[in-house]
Amino acid sequence: MTAIYGSDKNSILAESKSLQxxxxxxxxxYALASYVDIHGMCKAKMVPLSHFEQMSQGSELFTGAALDGVPQSIHDEEVAAHPDLNSAIVLPWNREIVWFASDLYxxxxxxEACSRNILKRTLAQAEEMGYSFNLGxxxxxxxxxxxxxGKFATASDRDNLAKACYDVPTLLDNxxxxxxxVTAMNELGWDVYSFDHEDAQGQFEIDFNYSDALTMADRFTFFRLMAKEIARKHGYFASFMPKLSSELTGSGAHYNMSLADKDTKKNLFIDLNxxxxxxxxxxxxxxxxxxLKHAPAICAVTCPTVNSYKRLVPKGAMSGSTWAPVYICYGNNNRTNMxxxxxxxxxxxxxxxxISTNLYLGAAMILAAGLEGIRDGLDAGEPHTENMYEYTLDKLTASGIKFLPRTLGEAIEAFANDPLSKKVMGDSMYQTYIDYKQREWEEYHNHISDWEIERYLKFF
Incomplete structure (x- = not known):
């Protein structure tokens, strides 16, 4: 199964007729003109193919106030989903339905507050500087x-190793x-080059070829939908929760980034000397x-949940390390750096x-920060080649190295106070993101957990 691409970008109507x-x-x-809410989750109406031409021109309207983080009031004009006809994917698990990544109008x-439009605006800034942004x-x-x-367990009863990483029997069980x-991803042309059982019990990683950032954001959004549907088909469920247990490694979505010349596509980040x-x-x-300059604000978007910050700790996994960064620093082939x-x-x-990131928003924030570093000629300093987990607080202070946000509350405060956030998001999404995530943090902060009951109920 391969993705379908339109041919004549100058005429949506002619293109839609041909594609139909x-x-x-x-x-x-049926067709889905799919867009995302604040979480990066797919939303759409399903349209019979006989109405595809109308759909391609934005016929399907949505009340933003009915969705998380689509800043509209109930009296506002509805938003319309305009499908990107170049993004068409026939669902590998149900070939009677085609999915389109869409922009809201x-x-x-x-x-302005559409996640995909936010990324496209930032990509346009890169293009004005002569760059295209590649992302894996x-x-x-x-x-x-x-x-x-009422709880959950791994799909395999053998998936109980303290050091489960790269385990073959449990990979075969799944x-x-x-x-x-993986077959679906390859049929779509994504070029999977490896997959494995990851560090935590029940955890897997699939790695596929990079692409331009907009295509990757579309694919990542579709991947989460597809993984859930395929797992469900087999009687399981796929979870994209960042940290399932304090004893297990969390699930990352490492951004692998480079800038290329927009015309020649030459990688501009490589220098063998x-x-x-x-x-x-x-x-x-x-x-x-x-x-690095904007790392705390970026974290609010790339690590968008209360649970995200339980992943960003140095220890606590059964294998001995969480493999997640803690400090705002960079280095060579060293996995203890951000x-x-x-x-x-x-x-x-x-x-x-x-893995809970809305990639449209995360890619927009991190690209905008990187472009600012280029425009202002910022210096990253020397790379860290040492184990950053072993740094003492005194050594961190002496080196001028700061912590990544340790809670969603800290991250949102940093996001609110960083001028870059509003530049990237626009006024309405900037404020909507702050309001939504502050409520999320406050709801969590006010919740009485089982840990508190167990610790304090009969303690005092």
């Missing part, structure tokens, strides 16, 4: 099953789900410096981001 015929010949009955103009995502997630006591998912030994260009170091430059050089990996 192709889809009908392939047995497609309102009053005949792009809706490492997808980590759990395959689990519900249990009769073969049917993973194989169907790099004096710092990381095989990264001056442009790449400036990009890193911009991200930003890592892999051994081959030519790209920057952000290890802070987790």
């Amino acid at each position: 015929l192709q889809l009908r010949e392939r047995g497609v009955k 309102c009053e005949n103009a792009p809706f 995502i490492e997808t980590e997630f759990f395959i689990l099953r519900d249990t009769e006591d 073969y049917q789900v993973i194989d169907e998912l 790099d004096s710092r030994g990381c095989k990264l260009s001056k442009l790449g170091y400036q990009f890193i410096a911009g991200i 930003l890592r430059i892999p051994l081959a050089g030519g790209r920057v990996e952000c290890r802070a981001a987790d």
